[in-house]
Amino acid sequence: MEANDVDDEDFQFSRSYFLAKELGGYGKKSTCKLSDIDLVDEQELREAAANIQPKHESEIAALMDSYKSLCGFGLLMYGFGSKKALLEDFASTALTECGVLVINGYLPSINLKQVMIALADLLWDQLKTQRRIPLGTSSKVQQPFNSRSMDDLLAFLDGPQVEGDECFICVVIHNIDGPGLRDSDTQQYLARIAACSHIRVVASIDHVNAPLLWDKTMVHTQFNWWWHHVPTFAPYKVEGIFYPLILAHGGTTQTVKTASIVLQSLTPNAQSVFKVLAEHQLAHPDEEGMPVNTLYTICRERFLVSSQVTLNSHLTEFKDHELVKMRRHSDGQDCLYIPLSIEALEKLCNCMMQLHLCSSTSQFPSSNQIGYKGDFVPTTNGCRNCYAALFSSPP
DSSP states (O other): OHHHHHHHHHHHHHHHHHHHHHHTTTTOOOOOOGGGSOOBOHHHHHHHHHTSOOOOHHHHHHHHHHHGGGOOSSEEEESSSOOHHHHHHHHHHHOTTSEEEEEETTSSOOOHHHHHHHHHHHHHHHHHHHTOOOTTTGGGGOSOGGGSOHHHHHHHHHOTTSOOTTOOEEEEEEOTTSTTTOSHHHHHHHHHHHTSTTEEEEEEOOOTTGGGGOOHHIIIIISOOEEEEOOOOOOOTTGGGGSOOTTBOOOHHHHHHHHHHHHHTSOHHHHHHHHHHHHHHHHOTTSSOEEHHHHHHHHHHTTSOSSHHHHHHHHHHHHHTTSOEEEEOTTSOEEEEOOSOHHHHHHHHHHHHHHHHHTTSOSSOOGGGOOOOOEEEOOTTOOOOEEEOOOSOOO
8 A cells, every 4th residue: 555655656756747738838938039138228337337336445545454464576467346556555665676567467468578668668767776886787778678579578588687686677467367468468477577686577457267278387476476365345446347247239339349359360262242232232231131143243353253153152151150141122133231331331441441450560569559647656755666557549
């Protein structure tokens, strides 16, 4: 009897389970789409975010004060929250006896050559002020630093021609994993700078995959990081300005940047085909699009494609990346168009032209492409011992 009771209970349980699935509409699919989400305007969202009242200010201030005792040289700060105020406070209080260079890595682009020139200038001025220049060295540095190569600048920062290990420059890097410093070549140069005998580095990271930027030699030998977990829970007010908001419509700059990155991954012929379509759309903004036959004729005349099959393969790539869309013309023809505003399309065409020109230029831009701001942190005696140079003014 007991076995029969157990079987009945199992049967009732399984029956109830399947009945519940049927009544609950098992297998139904939602009709909601991502395109149905009513996204707000980016400017409105930024204004709303700026009006959010800060909370727990006293707790955050006490937390940041507790981190000051951890500070030394060769530091890497990580943890949730903006660490900009923490590093700036450390530079203004603990680094008053040495030269300081501040690099805002969260900016979209940074001129690393100008960073190294500024470091060399600061070190040379400090050596002259402290009168630690050996005899005969002055004649070796008569050549201006801005005309020297990267290797020469590194040799000066690490060379034996300067006396005293106590003379050094401290580099404070906000977001060393930022978009302007994230590429491999820049990280290699930063590691070589950190390994110089007269350079000390204090930096912060915020990206979860930031350690993947460095190999074992860079971490343990060149940077020689001392990791400090310093969650401040402070909002990323300054750092977040240069990143698109997820819940807002993408701005023109971000749209152009995304399209430019996709185009760089395509072949030169595919880029040229896209340029033909873009030029037609700019020249005829009131038309519904460019007929496929017209695009094929022009591309065939310019030897960009050899057949309709080749053009279709390019168009498939454009459609997969949502660079180009198709719609039916009023006369029944299939027309192609680029889903960008006129302003964004003009910027994209300019980016494509610069992309072709950059292949014949040097790695680093000229000095007139970089902006300086002459801020400095005063010491107790009023001397300008601590400098801050903000590279690559924001757009």
